Amino acid sequence: MTTDLSWLLPLPVVLPLFGAGLALALWRHGRAQGVISVIALSLSLAASVTMLVAADSGPLVTELGSWAAPVGINLVADRVSTLMLTVSFAVTLAVLVYSLAQGVEDGDAETPVAIFHPTYLVLTAGVADAFLTGDLFNLFVGFEVLLAASYVLITLGGTGERIRAGTIYVVVSLLSSLLFLTAIGVVYAATGTLNLAQLALRIPELDPGLRMVLQVMLLLAFAIKAAIFPLSAWLPDSYPTAPAPVTAVFAGLLTKVGVYAIIRTQTLLFPGGLLDGWLMGLALATMLVGILGAVAQNDIKRLVSFTLVSHIGFMLFGISLSSEAGLGAAIFYVTHHITVQTALFLVVGLVERRGGSTSLNDLGGLAKVAPVLAVLFFIPAMNLAGVPPFSGFLGKVGLIEAGVADGRPLALVLVAGGVVTSLLTLYALVKAWNKAFWQPVPENLPPVHLPRRMVGSTAVLVSFGVIIAVFAGPLYGYTERAAALLRDRGQYVLAVLPDGQRGEGESADVTEDASDGVGEPGADVVEAADTGAIDTLATDAGATDTLATDAEATDTLATDAEAVAP
Template structure:
């Protein structure tokens, strides 16, 4: 369905417009930190309600297309909310709200001033960029979304930063700028070859290009989004950049930014470069990402670096389903994205609580009992929920997503599919081992701290509540596995059946 006015226009436009407008207002009320916090929390709550309503509309009526300025596609700006975009938008805003509550709770408890004046406007711009990336109907506005993410994330990663964090932030920015230049080059080449950047129109135009040119454009976009998604061997920047940021920033980056890259990869590869059989390049990247990422995690002593390497490793599971290039494989990819957004946020938030209590991110020191204050038992339970899900232990959401991928591989058959399945099983076992290492270091040591350093501040309740909310979301995803799998399968079918997307954007006229 194509709608350009009324309530549905608001549903599609508000996730982008509302955070941007609120970011400007946040600067106006900046001297009053409480007002900033209330404004940001209220806006994200409204955007979450909007995203849920949009998901209901899309699930009921099909894709919703908004044509800005009444320009008929392929001209003008088009926002497209299909089932995949609506699902990811809803879960992304939920995570963003939970991380905001964690950040506010931790800042209030520590009185550290970590939430400096720029935090709230930058955070709102980050959310707007994520929403625009999911809803964008053309390559250029997808580029604009990534630039919004880059600008906001650099501000967030360097807030109250010393030299090490600024250096890590520069690594992140330089890598992202390189990716942006490659993306801009790809957009120019695509436009020169086809005369359009509208994704639906490109789905008609790109198949008419010469095979060599199609392959070159596909690989160029794969590199661009592979950098942003941290696919091996383009992952080098992530383990050095994410662990240096404060816990809530690391959590939202790990949960959402790499998934935006994966979403862009899935959207462009399925829509512009459809395949009838296994994508061997994607399969090779998936296997390398899963295995090298988890081996890197096992070698780490820093809890945040360990989790960062597991993040890289599990990006491979999402590429796994894409490489199969069928409905079953893409269903597994979508399930895994939704699962991983919640579980990765949970684990990094728990890691923030652990480091805050221990005064160090080093697992070896924690294992020796060198911590500033003990952790509440509830924190260990929250970590256990996330860790078991990440490792794929039944009945958690990670098991459901991995089972969908393995079943798709077996049904698909062939050497590549079996290699992907074998790599996934090995990675899951090694992930469980890595999670046991974290448990042994952070939660197993009994008794009071051996090195009390005089801190009297307790674990922030709001931060724990936000982490609990994320862990509970993961449990709810497992309990709702049936409906979630159905939604994911329908979203995957929409990716494979290109006419659904093309007809929604290009077919028919506005009422």
């Protein structure tokens, strides 16, 4: 499966990290730092786009340090991860240009560049690692890298309000990390491996009760990061206090990394949709509670933060259907939502700049004063609410179609809930539009001129959201193929472990070990049997039962487990 292009895989992680080190070394030279950041992110974006095209014909796998897969850590780029990677680098690049322009305007008071650039690059490296990794512990490390960077970014400048909000954010994130680490410990104790492909083979063999415990623990850890309803209270409190570009990139990316982790673990490790009913309930609660929160808000930044929570519910809706159509729509929705939510936060940053406030009480008449800004707000706002012909509409239609096709009563309730949420989103955003853009202009409006580069980068991101709608056909086709690949776990496992045992790198000792210690039934027989198990996986996408009842395969896996975990 590996093509020549697999050398590209580490680049989206390595380039930003290298850039971060360089930018830190050059902390006295703000301009050089900016150039380094732009170059690092542009190159990573180019690598991601190349992988996006290449991954369409099969997952790319690379083994770090050439250690064979279950022994070493591997990076896997399939359709979902490359799509997420490409969109996130496009978004981070646009936000970087915006923050550079803001730094030029404000003399770096809001975003102290010396710290900002290295941290920002580390954040993107963490996000890229989380998207690409094929190992559960490496996923944890990716999360920690991006979270540690986000702790610094959210408390940038150390003002009273940011320290207050940052404290809650840091403590909640740490708690979710501890939960994740506990889950990793339990997974390792139960299976003796943390490689996702090998876990996909071994977890179906576990006792159903234990499997459920693992699933719930991982879900709990990711649900905090993704801000799913009962665990979402931290988000609208902490995000709005950070500088506008930081909030924009957090809102666009960080919650989506959590959603991606849920998609990856639910489809690869826990197929069969055991918890679908629960996930549906959570999706409904997230959508409705989030949007009701948005309706009640009087501060435009908080209002947009609450819509973010609410729309995470849509993605969870798609995941909980655990059908190809549902997953495809959810992935499309994630793509749409990353761009649109980031654009909206950037626009809100501009609104704050022009109107001098984020409170809807103090804003007014911006449509007359700054018509370009009004257009820039209007397009992503309508896009988010799901007004045709924008991509939000297409994503929601996809979800609703998948929900109706599913036909379970709870799925139909979710369809209704989704429509109500869209309407309430429209209501909340129209309220903000009415208050901020239409009312009489406040008397003491400062005569601020909006910097052209800030408006320009926002406009680029807004039009990127529109372009998604224009090219929705091919993109939707890609997300549906991505969903099909997610459902067909055998392809992923085969790409990582071609013979069902080891990756293609070196692990001489372990191979010896396998033929010496475990080889009582004969190493060749073991290999053949395990490949047989993989074939069953490949031919029958969701068939965990086939695997479980296959006595031969169970035997092999048991001996295999002994070999790894003494």
